[in-house]
Amino acid sequence: MSTATPVAPRPFDLLGAVAGTDHKSIARRVAVVSFGFFVLGGILALVMRAQLASPNARLVSTNTYDELFTMHGSTMIYLFVVPMALALGVYLVPLQVGASEVAAPRIALLGFWLFVSGGLTMYTGFLTTNGPGKAGWTAFDPLSDSPHAPGIGMDFWIFGVMLATLGCLLLGATILATIVAHRAPGMTMLRLAPFTWTMLVTCLMVLVAFPVLVVALGLLWVQRYFGGVFSTAGGPVAFQNLFWFYGHPVVYVMFFPFVGAVAEVVSVHSGRRFFGYKPFAISLLAFTALSTSVWAHHMFTTGQVANRYFALTSTALAVPGGIEYFDMIATLWGGSIRMRTAMLFALGFLVQFLVGGLTGIFLASPPLDYDVHATYFVVGHFHYTLLAGSLFGFFAGVYHWYPKFTGVLLSERIGRVHFVVMAIGANLTFFPQLILGYDGMRRRIANYPASNGWQTLNAISTVGSFVIAASVLVFLINVAVSRRAARPAGPDPWGGHTLEWATTSPPPRHNFATLPPIHSYAPLLDAREAVERDG
Amino acid sequence: MAERWRSAVWPLAAWASMLGALAGVQAGFGGRSLPVLLQTGAAVLCGLIALAIALLTRIERRHFERGRPITELSLPTALAGVSLASVLNGTTVGSWLIIGGVLGLALSLSLLWRGRRAIRGRRGPDSVEAGR
Numbered sequence: 001m002s003t004a005t006p007v008a009p010r011p012f013d014l015l016g017a018v019a020g021t022d023h024k025s026i027a028r029r030v031a032v033v034s035f036g037f038f039v040l041g042g043i044l045a046l047v048m049r050a051q052l053a054s055p056n057a058r059l060v061s062t063n064t065y066d067e068l069f070t071m072h073g074s075t076m077i078y079l080f081v082v083p084m085a086l087a088l089g090v091y092l093v094p095l096q097v098g099a100s101e102v103a104a105p106r107i108a109l110l111g112f113w114l115f116v117s118g119g120l121t122m123y124t125g126f127l128t129t130n131g132p133g134k135a136g137w138t139a140f141d142p143l144s145d146s147p148h149a150p151g152i153g154m155d156f157w158i159f160g161v162m163l164a165t166l167g168c169l170l171l172g173a174t175i176l177a178t179i180v181a182h183r184a185p186g187m188t189m190l191r192l193a194p195f196t197w198t199m200l201v202t203c204l205m206v207l208v209a210f211p212v213l214v215v216a217l218g219l220l221w222v223q224r225y226f227g228g229v230f231s232t233a234g235g236p237v238a239f240q241n242l243f244w245f246y247g248h249p250v251v252y253v254m255f256f257p258f259v260g261a262v263a264e265v266v267s268v269h270s271g272r273r274f275f276g277y278k279p280f281a282i283s284l285l286a287f288t289a290l291s292t293s294v295w296a297h298h299m300f301t302t303g304q305v306a307n308r309y310f311a312l313t314s315t316a317l318a319v320p321g322g323i324e325y326f327d328m329i330a331t332l333w334g335g336s337i338r339m340r341t342a343m344l345f346a347l348g349f350l351v352q353f354l355v356g357g358l359t360g361i362f363l364a365s366p367p368l369d370y371d372v373h374a375t376y377f378v379v380g381h382f383h384y385t386l387l388a389g390s391l392f393g394f395f396a397g398v399y400h401w402y403p404k405f406t407g408v409l410l411s412e413r414i415g416r417v418h419f420v421v422m423a424i425g426a427n428l429t430f431f432p433q434l435i436l437g438y439d440g441m442r443r444r445i446a447n448y449p450a451s452n453g454w455q456t457l458n459a460i461s462t463v464g465s466f467v468i469a470a471s472v473l474v475f476l477i478n479v480a481v482s483r484r485a486a487r488p489a490g491p492d493p494w495g496g497h498t499l500e501w502a503t504t505s506p507p508p509r510h511n512f513a514t515l516p517p518i519h520s521y522a523p524l525l526d527a528r529e530a531v532e533r534d535g
Numbered sequence: 536m537a538e539r540w541r542s543a544v545w546p547l548a549a550w551a552s553m554l555g556a557l558a559g560v561q562a563g564f565g566g567r568s569l570p571v572l573l574q575t576g577a578a579v580l581c582g583l584i585a586l587a588i589a590l591l592t593r594i595e596r597r598h599f600e601r602g603r604p605i606t607e608l609s610l611p612t613a614l615a616g617v618s619l620a621s622v623l624n625g626t627t628v629g630s631w632l633i634i635g636g637v638l639g640l641a642l643s644l645s646l647l648w649r650g651r652r653a654i655r656g657r658r659g660p661d662s663v664e665a666g667r
Contacts, residue, residue, distance in 0.1 A: 019610040101605055106612045106647075113616025121624055155627040163620050180543040180588055189542045204550055207584070208577040221626075238569055245573045285546060289553035292577055293561070296570055309564035313557065 019109070022509060023102035026112050027091035028405070030171070034083040037119055041075030042472065044068050046465055049429075053462040055450040065446035066134035071122070073137030074157065078164045079119045081390060082250060085257040086171040086206075088397060089199040091405065093175050095500035096193040098184025098518065100510040103177035107170050115167030122160025125153035133157025136444065138247065141230040141239045144220060155221065162217050165210050165246075172206030175199055184499075186518035190281065193498040193521050194267070194274055197281050198260030201288040205249040208292065213246035237304045241296065248295035252288065254386060258349065258393025259324060265346040265396045266328050268494050270335025273522055276327040287320035300366045301373050307366045314364030321357060325350065340494075341415030345396035348423050349389055356385030359434060374444075377437025380430045387468070388426040395422070395475070402482075403489030407505045411485070414478040422471035428464025432457035497522035547585035554578035606654075611646035614639055 016025060048068050051059045060068065094102050102108050125132025130151025135144035139157070142148055179192070179200050192200070216239060223229040230239045267274040274280070294314045296305035328350060337343065359381040362368045372378060395418070402410050436457050441448060448454055492501040501524055503512050516523045555578035562571050621636030 015608060015610075019608040019613045021606055021609050021612075105605060106609050109609055109612045110616050113613050114619065117617055117620030121620060152627045156624070159620075159623045159627070163623065167616075183543075189546060200546065201550075204547070204581065208580050212573070241569050241573065281546075285550050286553065289550055289557060292554060293557040293574060304567065305570060306561060306564045306566040309561045309566055312564075 021105035021109050023090050023094050023105060023108060024405075024507065026102075026105070026108050027087045027089075030083050030087035030090065030112050030115065033116055033119065034080045034087065037075050037079035038084075039472070040123075041072050041080060042469060044072040044075065046469055048072065049462040049465040051446060052448075052458050054459070055448055055452075055455055057447065060446070062446045063131070063134065066444070067131045069444055070133045070136050070157070071125075074122060074133065074161065075119075076386070077137055077250065077254070078161050078168075079115075079122070081254040081386060081394075082168050083115050083164070083171070084394060085202065085254055085390075086168055086175065088195075088257055088261065088394075088401075089175040089202070090171055092401065092500060093178050093196050093199050094182065095404075095503065095507060095511055096196045096498050097179060097182060097187050098499050098512065098515050099178055099182035100512065101182075102174050103180075103182055104174045108174040111167040111170030111174070113167070114163045114170065118160045118162070118164030118167060120160075121156050121163060125156040125160075128153040128156065130154075138240075138243055139217070139220060140243070141220060141223060141236050144224070145231075146224040155224070158217050158221050158224075162214050165213050165217075169206060169210040169214075172203040172210070176203035176207065179203075184515050184518060190278065191518055191521050192281075193260075194263040194277070194280060195257070195260035195498075197284055198256040198263070201284045202253050202256045205253055205288055205292060209246045209249035209253075212242055216242035216246070234304070237299070237302055240299050240302065241305075244295035244298045248298065249292050251382075251385070252291040254390050255353075255393075256284070256288075258390045258397065261397030261400065262346040262349050262393045263324075263328055263331075264498065265342045265400045266331050267522075268400070268496050269340055269343040269346070270332050270337045271495065272331055272335040273497070273525060274327065275330035275333075276323070277521060279323055280327045283320035283323040287317065287324070290317050290320065294364075297364055297369070300369045311364055311366055315361065317364075318357070318361065325354075340399070341410070341412055341419055342396050342399035342494075344416065344419040345392050345399060348419065349392040349396055352384060352392060352423075352426065353389030355431075356381060356383075356389050359384060372437055374442060375437035376433040376441045376443055379443050380433030380437055383430045383433065388430060392422070392426075395419075400494070401500075403493050404500055404505045404507070406483075407489055408482055408485075409487045409489045409493060410482045411478050414474060414481060418471055418474040418478060421467060421474055425464050425467030425469075425471050428467060429461050430464070432461045432464075436461075492524070495528070497525040499523060544585050544589050547581055547588065551578050551582035551585055554581060606650065609647075609650075611643040611650070615643040615647070618643060 013020070016022075017029060020026070047060065048065065051057050051065060090102060090108055094100070122132070128151055130153050132153045133139065133144075133149065133156070135149050135154065135157075139161075144154060144158075146154075179196060183192075219229045219242075220239065223231065230236055263274060263280070290313050294310055294317065296307075296310045297314045299305045300307050300310070359377070362372065363378065363381060399410060399415055402408075436454055437443075439452075439454065441452070441454055448458075489505045491504050493505075494501075498521065499512075499515065499518075500507070502516055516527055520526055554574060558571055558574035558578055561574060618636045618639030621632050621639060623636075625631070625633030625636055
C-alpha cells in the first residue's frame with residue numbers, strides 16, 4: 001500500500017468552469033457533462049428494458065416508448081460517446097504531440113458551450129406538451145415531419161442535435177489543427193502516438209460528415225414548417241442518404257479513439273513497443289476512407305442505392321480492421337502482460353467488439369440484411385460495437401489515463417469488480433437480443449405478444465441492463481473512494497511510452513517544462529531502452 | 536515549422552485520393568447521383584484542406600516565431616455559444632429569444648474584437664505560449 005502523502009483536492013473555480021480556455025479544463029468539462037448525459041440516457045434505457053421484460057406490459061404507453069428510444073439513442077450518440085471521444089482527444093492530443101495548448105482554445109470553448117446548449121435544448125422537449133423527439137435517433141422523414149411528430153419538442157430535438165453536432169465539429173477541428181500545426185520539433189506524422197493517429201482520422205471524418213447532418217437537419221426543419229424539401233418523390237431516401245452519410249462515419253468516430261486508447265493500453269501494460277506501427281497508421285487511413293463509403297448499407301432495403309458497391313466496401317472493412325486487431329494481438333504476444341484494470345477492459349474491448357464486427361458482416365450482405373433489417377439483431381449488433389466495444393475501450397482509457405488527468409490512482413480492486421460486473425451485464429443484455437432479432441423481433445416496439453415465446457430472452461436482457469447500471473455505480477464508487485484516498489500517481493505510474501507521461505500529473509497549464517528528444521512514437525520508451533543499453 | 540506542416544499534408548492527401556477513388560468505383564457500380572456526389576464532395580473537401588495546409592505554411596511560421604498569445608478566460612466565447620443556441624431556439628420559441636440571442640452575440644463579438652485589439656496592441660494577453 002502506498003504511504004505517499006495524499007494529493008490535496010483542487011478548489012472549484014466557477015469562472016474557470018464557465019470560461020476557462022485551458023484544453024485540459026475544456027476536456028474535463030466536456031467529459032463530465034457527457035458522462036451526466038450517459039447516466040440520463042442509461043436511465044431511459046432501464047425504463048425501456050423494464051417495459052420489455054414481460055409481454056403486453058403497460059409500464060409506459062407506446063407514445064412514451066417512442067420518446068424513450070429516441071432520446072436514449074440520441075443521448076448516447078450525440079451527447080455521450082461522440083463528445084466523450086472528442087474530450088479524450090482535446091485533453092490528450094496536445095500532450096501527445098508535445099504542444100503547450102490546443103490549436104484554437106476559444107473555438108474549443110465555443111464547441112463545449114454549443115454541445116452543452118444542444119444537450120439542454122434536446123432535453124427541454126420533455127417539458128413541452130407533445131413531449132420530446134420521437135422519430136428515433138435517425139429522425140427519418142416522414143416520421144419526423146410535422147403531421148407525424150407535431151409540437152415543438154421535435155423542433156427542440158432538431159436544434160439540440162444541430163447544436164451538439166456543431167459543438168463536436170468545432171472540437172474535432174481544433175484537434176485536427178493541433179495535430180497539423182502544433183507538433184513539437186521532431187514529432188513527424190510517423191512519430192505520432194497511436195491514440196493521436198486514431199484522433200487524426202476521427203477528426204477527418206468529423207470534418208466531412210458532421211456538416212452534412214447539420215444541413216440535413218436544417219432542411220428537415222424547413223420541411224416541417226414549409227414543406228417541399230423531402231415531400232417530393234425520392235425525398236425520404238434523399239434524407240436517408242444525407243443522414244447516413246453522417247450516421248455511419250459517426251460509428252467510427254465513436255470507435256477509432258477507443259481503438260487508439262486500447263492500442264496504448266495494450267502496448268504500455270504489456271511492456272512492449274506497439275507492433276506494426278506503420279501498417280496500423282496506413283490501415284487507419286484506409287479504414288477511414290472505407291468508413292466514409294459504406295453508409296448506404298443502412299439503406300439496402302430501400303432498393304435505391306448501389307447495393308453491390310456498398311456491400312463490397314462494407315465487407316472490405318474487415319481488412320484494415322483485421323490489421324489493427326493483428327497489431328494489437330501481436331503486441332500482446334510475448335509481452336510481460338500486467339492484468340491491471342485498464343488491460344482487462346482493453347481485452348474486453350477486443351473480444352466483445354469482435355462479436356459486434358462479426359455480426360456486422362451479416363448486415364453487410366444484402367440478402368442477409370433483408371432478413372434481419374430493423375430487428376433486434378441490428379440492436380444487438382450495434383450495442384456490441386458501441387457499449388460492449390467502445391464503452392469498454394473508453395473505460396480502458398479511463399483507467400489508463402485517470403492518474404494523468406487527476407494525479408491520483410483509481411482503486412484496482414474496485415476496478416476489477418467494475419470490469420467483471422460490466423462484462424457480465426453487457427453480454428447478458430445484448431447476446432439475447434441477437435437471438436431475438438434472428439427470431440424476428442422487430443426493434444422499436446413497445447410490446448410483444450406472449451405467444452411469440454420471447455419473454456425469457458427479454459427478461460434476461462432486462463436483468464443484464466440493470467447489471468450494467470450496477471457496474472456504472474461501481475465505477476462512480478471507485479471515483480469517490482479514490483478521490484477520498486487520493487493516492488498520488490506520480491508523473492508516470494505505468495511506465496508509459498508517449499509524451500503525456502513526461503510531464504506532471506495533472507499537467508501544468510502549458511503542459512511541459514521540457515520535452516525529451518523525439519525519435520519515434522515512444523520517446524519515453526526510447527529513453528528507458530537507451531539507459532538499459534548504456535548500462 | 537514548414538517541414539512540420541508539409542508532413543501533415545500527406546495523410547490528408549492520401550485520404551482524399553482514397554475517397555476520390557472510392558467515389559469513382561461507386562459511379563462504376565451504377566451509384567445514383569446523390570451518393571456519388573456526397574462521396575466526391577468529401578474527397579474534394581479533404582483535398583482542399585490538404586491544399587490549404589500546404590499553402591498556409593508561411594503564415595504559421597511567422598505566427599510561431601512571434602509566440603502565440605493565449606487568453607486564459609473567455610467569457611465572450613461562452614456567451615457566444617449560448618447566444619447562438621438562443622437564436623436557433625428562438626425560431627420556435629419566439630422572437631424575444633432571437634432578440635436576446637442577437638444582442639448576446641453582438642456583445643460577445645464586440646468583446647472578442649476588443650480583446651483581439653488589446654492583444655495586438657500588446658496590452659497584455661493573459662499568457663504567451665513560447666515560440667519554438
